[in-house]
Amino acid sequence: MKKIAQLLLFVFVVFLATPTVVTYIDRDIDVSMAFTANEEENSSKTQPGFEYTLHDHDPTYTSIQFSQEQTSLNHSYKEGYRLVFLDVLSPPPKQA
DSSP states (O other), X not given: OHHHHHHHHHHHHHHHHHHHHHHHHOTTSOOXXXXXXXXXXXXXXXXXXXOXXXXXXXXXXXXXXXXXXXXXHHHHHHHTOOOGGGOOOSOOOOXX
């Protein structure tokens, strides 16, 4: 397991150091491809163009009815609970 980790570390370091070593050996070699590979994600030509369209909806009977049903459903859930903080479980302490 340790040998595999060392091998992967070596490959990773070589991958990172290759443009620097190549430039050091010969300054006329173009290594810009190594640097633009990561920046390709941020370029404007690869950015997707999103278009948002909003449609105006007229309030119809079905939408008003749906809204009223939702509020009535939520209201029924709220009515079913007792107020817990009003229930006193123990008498008040005696004053000294």
